[in-house]
Amino acid sequence: NAGVTQTPKFQVLKTGQSMTLQCAQDMNHNSMYWYRQDPGMGLRLIYYSASEGTTDKGEVPNGYNVSRLNKREFSLRLESAAPSQTSVYFCASLEVSQAFFGQGTRLTVV
Amino acid sequence: KNQVEQSPQSLIILEGKNCTLQCNYTVSPFSNLRWYKQDTGRGPVSLTIMTFSENTKSNGRYTATLDADTKQSSLHITASQLSDSASYICVVSAIDDYKLSFGAGTTVTVRA
Numbered sequence: 170n171a172g173v174t175q176t177p178k179f180q181v182l183k184t185g186q187s188m189t190l191q192c193a194q195d196m197n198h199n200s201m202y203w204y205r206q207d208p209g210m211g212l213r214l215i216y217y218s219a220s221e222g223t224t225d226k227g228e229v230p231n232g233y234n235v236s237r238l239n240k241r242e243f244s245l246r247l248e249s250a251a252p253s254q255t256s257v258y259f260c261a262s263l264e265v266s267q268a269f270f271g272q273g274t275r276l277t278v279v
Numbered sequence: 280k281n282q283v284e285q286s287p288q289s290l291i292i293l294e295g296k297n298c299t300l301q302c303n304y305t306v307s308p309f310s311n312l313r314w315y316k317q318d319t320g321r322g323p324v325s326l327t328i329m330t331f332s333e334n335t336k337s338n339g340r341y342t343a344t345l346d347a348d349t350k351q352s353s354l355h356i357t358a359s360q361l362s363d364s365a366s367y368i369c370v371v372s373a374i375d376d377y378k379l380s381f382g383a384g385t386t387v388t389v390r391a
Binding site for chain 2: 204210214261267
């Protein structure tokens with residue numbers, strides 16, 4: 170039972186490049202989330218998916234897009250990376266208010 | 280707007296000592312409150328959950344309290360160990376809301 174798996178763990182992008190962060194969960198949870206974590210700030214919600222086939226914007230959605238590919242997978246895409254998107258990104262799935270997090274992706278945009 | 284405030288931002292304690300972390304929230308209608316532990320370079324992991332009717336809950340050396348009237352919670356760490364060095368995050372859920380409200384966390388450093 171792997172829980173929530175994120176890839177990659179580390180990534181360096183040049184400004185303007187695009188990339189997709191992958192997330193998969195094997196706990197059969199309906200709800201999945203993407204957060205970013207910056208120093209001195211709490212986790213901020215980028216996008217979430219309450220169930221397969223639905224996605225909604227969170228607190229900081231600008232510059233990101235998401236796809237809920239199926240019940241297991243929820244990907245986050247940066248179409249044109251900016252230095253302000255340098256952060257640690259966490260994917261999570263939710264069961265009865267308990268969030269299960271992936272290991273995180275440390276993204277640096279130069 | 281639902282908010283969660285934690286204090287202190289960071290603290291340093293000697294191994295074997297106790298410490299208490301604070302969490303104040305304005306989330307409404309309140310469903311539950313969880314404390315998460317986040318080790319460096321890892322995702323947060325749930326330590327405890329407190330619902331409206333619960334005042335105290337323990338998980339080993341971690342004891343969480345909740346005062347739903349004043350909207351305050353605390354996390355007490357007893358006889359700290361080096362492995363307790365981590366960030367502790369207070370997370371509050373509202374009823375019928377898929378989104379969680381996160382505090383900024385308290386970074387605890389335990390020194391030998």
